[in-house]
Amino acid sequence: MRIALTTYSTRPRGGVVHTLALAEALAHRGHEVTVWTLGRGGDAAFFRAVDPAVEVRVVPFDARDDEPVGDRIERSIRTMAAAFEPGGHDVVHAQDCISANALFAALSATGPGASPPIVRTVHHLDDFTTPRLVECHRDAIVRPDARLCVSGAVAAEVTRDYGLAPTVIPNGVDAARFARAAGLDGAADRARWRARLGRYVLALGGIEPRKGTVDLLEAFALLRADHPDLSLVLGGGETLFDYRPYREAFDRRAAELGITPVVLGTLADDEVPSLVAAAAALGFVSTKEGFGLAAMEALAAGVPVVARNLPVTREVFGDRVTYAVDVPQIAAALAAAVAGASPVDLAAGRALAERHSWARAAAAHELFYERVVERGGDGGQTVDLTDRHPARRG
Structure with a gap:
């Protein structure tokens, strides 16, 4: 054909x-x-x-x-x-x-x-x-x-x-690519990210309303009170639309909270798997999604995911991620994830990614x-x- x-x-x-x-x-x-x-x-x-x-x-x-x-x-x-x-x-x-x-x-x-x-x-x-x-x-x-x-x-x-x-x-999803980044072959690349960023919560997709980035920022401010060593890292962000007012509001709120997020912008494709695999958790708090490819890639790498409780995330991920509906719940779920106390089965998350x-x-x-x-x-x-x-x- x-x-x-x-x-x-x-x-x-x-x-x-x-x-x-x-x-x-x-x-x-x-x-x-x-x-x-x-x-x-x-x-x-x-x-x-x-x-x-x-x-x-x-x-x-x-x-x-x-x-x-x-x-x-x-x-x-x-x-x-x-x-x-x-x-x-x-x-x-x-x-x-x-x-x-x-x-x-x-x-x-x-x-x-x-x-x-x-x-x-x-x-x-x-x-x-x-x-x-x-x-x-x-x-x-x-x-x-x-x-x-x-x-x-x-x-x-x-x-x-x-x-x-x-x-x-x-x-x-190219699950094998992210699984490799989380294994022995990816150890050096993960170490480079951690040397540069320390321990971090990651979000992919840029700073825009649909991604719920301001909510993630507010949740990170609550999380950081007990985890001062953590940084908030934002990757990606290529878009056709003009989200400058939202970005300005994000920057103002970050300054008010005393947070300096690491904004990586658009990344080289071969950098993404190790960046994901080195993260302590992925914040996936979009207000609207079609599927959730970034979250599925994180599961393939064995990284715990905190997702907004939406019909689509429930459908796609089932019990393989932790759900939250507001800023306090996002903060609490991230706190459990970065402490290694996430209630989800990470092996089941990897298996789910492999099936897609x-x-x-x-x-x-x-x-x-x-x-x-x-x-x-x-x-x-x-x-x-x-x-x-x-x-x-x-």
């Missing part, structure tokens, strides 16, 4: 990580896979090397620091639409609302029935306020020929808000694509992924 996957950035965000890992796993199954993306700020390649079995097409996109977010999104859609080549694909699969809307524009010129079906993975629902962005977000859910979600919780939100029933295919393989996710996507191509879409209903030919799946 000839498959095009599209994403909006070359830089490390959950949807981009998902796109590359899925593309490679599909290529390993013998499919012809092309990944299309926008190269922002001069980027000519993704944040990590991509298996040469996957063709990568990076569309140049000039960055404008003073450009409003809405204008930047509109220009992103136009730029990718103008560059995308629809010919030669059996299915095209968008991982975000920007690339989905770009596909609508690019394929609209091919005529009815001449274009391949468009699939969209809805990782989570966003809360836009401007009318054009609300429309863009809605179109990217309603207009595709078929929809996927990485968790049943998000699929239920799509059903509630749009009357559609996406098919659920959970995320994969990209090979399994790719096999499910393959079945989904076949059904969608046969039917021309999903009809707004969940697609049955029961394999009629298990022997040929490998």
Whole structure:
């Protein structure tokens, strides 16, 4: 099968990580896979090397620091639409609302029935306020020929808000990579992080409202009273949106609390596993998530996770993480984790991560694509992924 996957950035965000890992796993199954993306700020390649079995097409996109977010999104859609080549694909699969809307524009010129079906993975629902962005977000859910979600919780939100029933295919995770970082092979790299940072609580994904970063800061202030040796470390943070007001509020509150977080920003891909494995705990207190890839990677490394109590985290992680609903509970759960008294079974967490393989996710996507191509879409209903030919799946 000839498959095009599209994403909006070359830089490390959950949807981009998902796109590359899925593309490679599909290529390993013998499919012809092309990944299309926008190269922002001069980027000519993704944040990590991509298996040469996957063709990568990076569309140049000039960055404008003073450009409003809405204008930047509109220009992103136009730029990718103008560059995308629809010919030669059996299915095209968008991982975000920007690339989905770009596909609508690019394929609209091919005529009815001449274009391949468009699939969209809805990782989570966003809360836009401007009318054009609300429309863009809605179109990217309603207009595709078929929809996927990485968790049943998000699929239920799509059903509630749009009357559609996406098919659920959970995320994969490169569990072995994070397990190696936690083992003997990763000892030197973990030691380097600890020499630089001391003992630390880690959060990944940047300083932004959806990640609940201010709540984590407040909880860390409570935690630090009994653990003055701990530091708060924040990694990642590449985003299309302007979270400067939230970051300014975070910085003001940190100064008031007398805390100086270590903000690492975007990290080299090969640094992430050892950074995670060296942490005393991972704070995963997002107010909204689609799956929780960073938390699953931490479990693979044997690191205790404190998660906000959300339907999606309950669904994905079960009893493998500690849950909290507010700042005092986050602080108490982190205190137990850094003291080695976490009530969760870390071995069970590692086993859970190992079960979420990209090979399994790719096999499910393959079945989904076949059904969608046969039917021309999903009809707004969940697609049955029961394999009629298990022997040929490998």
